Amino acid sequence: MTTDGTPEAGVTTYADTAFTGSRPDDLPPGQDLESMGYFDRKALGARLPLLGPQCREFMAAATNVFELDRLREGAGEKLEKDLAEREPHRCRMWASRADPLVLIASIGAAAGFFTLGPIAVSGIFLLTDGISKFALGEIRFQFTYLFLPLFSIWLLCRLLVHSGWFTLKRDTRFYRDTGMVSLWAGRKVGRVELPFAEFEAFASPVSTAVGTIRHRLGLIHRGTGYSVGYPGAQVELWETQVIWEAMQQFMDVSRPLPDIPEFDGTRHLDPITAEHDRKSGRPQRYWLDMERSHASTLHERARKAAAAYPWGRTREQALASGWRPSGVGEGDWRTGKSG
Secondary structure, eight states, X not given: OOTTSOOOTTOOOOOTXXXXXXXXXXXXXXOOGGGSOHHHHHHHOEEEOOOOSSSOOGGGSTTHHHHHHHXXXXXXXXXXXXXXXXXXXXXEEEOOTTSHHHHHHHHHHHHHHHTHHHHHHHXXXXXXXXXXXXXXHHHHHHIIIIIHHHHHHHHHHHHHHHHSSOOOOSOEEEETTTTEEEEEOOTTTOEEEEEGGGEEEEEEEEEOTXXXXXXXXXXXXXXXXXXXXXXXXXXXXXXXXXXXXXXXXHHOTTSOOOSSGGGTXXXXXXXXXXXXXXXXXXXXXXXXXXXXXXXXXXXXXXXXXXXXXXXXXXXXXXXXTTOOOOOTTTTGGGTOOOO
């Protein structure tokens, strides 16, 4: 609220359809795992429980420290403009790997990574052979046929991503203020909006290029069968469960936003979160003003607690069994040091 009692510009207003943590009794049936074949069940993975956030170690997600770095890179007017455009307190987005913009960005990232190879090889030749005719010839080859093409691909992809020619069209959007999920249902149908309460979650196994198995969060809508997937796979199953809990907390307007760097700068624009922060005394720029080393320490503390959580139990059951939370995002700013 402003000093004259009027709502602050940009403050969220919740719709009647907003998700409040409970699901209707007349939900359509979910996926019938018993009637599926063995391989179909294996591909679908483990069904994640609809208990609501119980572990609440939201900072344990691997992307949080990187998100903090990204926000700091755009500090000042650039950050304010970015937050105003994205409204992270109101809408979270999952990019689709089939989206041209995501594909271009992925190719660019891979090209940028592999440019390190020619540089490393050239350095090895200089260290072992010195400035010899052979070393100079090898360096010339590495630069001409490897580094230069890869660098050109990286630069072109970067220019295309920031050109504005491509926009996300097949992404999935989760709206906290309406409780709806907007997803791409194919060219014939286009976009559809469905209630978040009608989705069930699975941790699906994903095989990597070297044959290891990772876990990817997927949501399937009851009734229509439309499915969406989190952009990325996690090494441990509990990491997928942390992401699922964070999504439930984000969509639940009876709870404050998850206390992670992503929402610093806009938490005050969400009424429930603003009231929670006022009562708890949480600083508005808790993560943004924190030293990175301390943020990394809290991140690791949350990961240890999440890895030890007895998943599938309620928080009360977990505490009774001896599990202890990390305390990250639950008042630690009163006693924690940022150094």
